[in-house]
Amino acid sequence: LRISIRLPAEYGPACRGYYHVNYELYGKNATVASFPARLDEGQEQLVRDVGRAWNDERGALARAIQACPATNRWELAPGQTVTWLEQKGGGTLKSFYLRLNAPPGSSALAKARMLREVVLRVSYDGEDVPSIEVPVGDFFCNALHRREYASLPLGNVDGTYVCRFPLPFTRSIRAELRNDGAGAIVAETGVDVIAGQPGSVNYLHARWNSSRQSGVPHSVLQAEGKGHYVGCYLTALGMDGTWNMLEGDETMRVDG
Numbered sequence: 001l002r003i004s005i006r007l008p009a010e011y012g013p014a015c016r017g018y019y020h021v022n023y024e025l026y027g028k029n030a031t032v033a034s035f036p037a038r039l040d041e042g043q044e045q046l047v048r049d050v051g052r053a054w055n056d057e058r059g060a061l062a063r064a065i066q067a068c069p070a071t072n073r074w075e076l077a078p079g080q081t082v083t084w085l086e087q088k089g090g091g092t093l094k095s096f097y098l099r100l101n102a103p104p105g106s107s108a109l110a111k112a113r114m115l116r117e118v119v120l121r122v123s124y125d126g127e128d129v130p131s132i133e134v135p136v137g138d139f140f141c142n143a144l145h146r147r148e149y150a151s152l153p154l155g156n157v158d159g160t161y162v163c164r165f166p167l168p169f170t171r172s173i174r175a176e177l178r179n180d181g182a183g184a185i186v187a188e189t190g191v192d193v194i195a196g197q198p199g200s201v202n203y204l205h206a207r208w209n210s211s212r213q214s215g216v217p218h219s220v221l222q223a224e225g226k227g228h229y230v231g232c233y234l235t236a237l238g239m240d241g242t243w244n245m246l247e248g249d250e251t252m253r254v255d256g
Helices: 041-055 057-066 108-117
Strands: 070-076 081-088 091-101 118-124 132-135 154-157 160-163 167-169 172-179 185-195
Touching (some): 070 081, 070 172, 081 091, 108 118, 172 185
Antiparallel strands (some): 081 172, 091 160, 118 172
């Protein structure tokens, strides 16, 4: 087996290609079917179905917004915290959306800083420490400025931040927004909650951490116990005015 990569000639001699290749081999006793040179009609239809679903992520997020029956508007003064969802009993927060609006006349810098200064907090089952405590912008992959995107679990569609990660809880859930900025903001929220005990409980945990250093690894996650790593959002700012950053490898060590 040989897999090769070639840069198109029209890219020119100045083009440099960067590749990060991973592979995994099956065990010696594994039996697998080779990928066919030509797909049959059933396989072709499956490929079309998957492609259609991938290309409709924006539509799926828009439908999630429409499916949130409970909507509210909140005004947050500097230093204020509002509870935008509190529910007792078991259930699952199937999806929710947030809209953040700075006061009229706010500068572009103030609107950008608002994404880091408004903090999302979610606590399950009466816990003292929130399982989610992240600036809204970082949680929704919009840390430095607003930009639209659509993915299966998260997105920003027409200025609305949407989360489709399922958030199950067995006894209660409490969701808050805290304004750490110097100016007032207006927030709009919508939720789609399914009542009843969840079949399985995999709590979503999210944390924000930062470091300002050179030549020392930045710790993304250190956790113990059973779970699934579902991803991270990484933002890097060069402090010396150059692009000489992130010239290193990501490493993960699992189960010791």
